[in-house]
Amino acid sequence: MFVSVLISTYNWKDALALCVRSVFRQTVKPAEIVIADDGSRDDTREMIEELRQETDIPIVHVWHEDRGFRKTEILNKAIMKVSHPYIIQIDGDVVLDKHFIADHLELAEKDYFVCGSRVGVDPHQTERFFKTKGKFRPYFFQLTFMYMLNSFRSKWVRRYLEKRYFPKNIKRLRGCNMAFWKEDLLKVNGYNEDLTMWGQEDTEIAYRLIFAGVKKKFLKAGGVEYHLYHKPASRANLEFHNRVLDEVIAEHRSWCENGIVKGKKER
Structure with missing residues (x-):
């Protein structure tokens, strides 16, 4: 199956390089990599040009001007540039286990979307990732209990849990x-x-997918990724975001008017 990896990024070129190179090392390669860039400086563009020289996987760089945090807008622009039917979406501050794409494709099924977990790493471990050019992996017992579980791979557990792991809890996703x-x-x-x-x-788009008739699978015991440590983003607009989410849930909305297409859905 032809799959595109969609990576969102903003002004952390060294993390993006680790992330993209972990895509290069996958046991199952994607057909393309699409980078949704929310206005990074020229050094990110230059890094992407270097990465293009290391692979035969097409890399599409979708960029817009930096006018503040506009991740949803750049993701929509990038989605429209995707050439293939299935999209695996990650952030540019994660490093993927080499089986990440293979594990995802195991669960790919029509009328389903898939959400997985992450393994958070501390500042010291993050430094080790950079020093080893993404080859470092923390030992199982160096992780907190929840992250231990998220770093575990088992095909039997993965297939058993795909439709059983918190099936109605949409908020348990990343x-x-x-x-x-x-x-x-x-x-x-x-x-x-x-x-x-x-x-x-x-979470908001996941609920709208559910209301549109698309069901959820949860990828556990597979699809392992390591999230590099950084300072948390500003939560300044979170109260408004929560209100929008509550309205989507209360009204069972599947369509957003300010999305890829602007305006109400044609009937």
């Missing part, structure tokens, strides 16, 4: 580890661009 059919994203009009700054954009 936008840095999700997968969708492109046609399903278009069905709900992509990400809600009213959600500027950090928070709930991934």
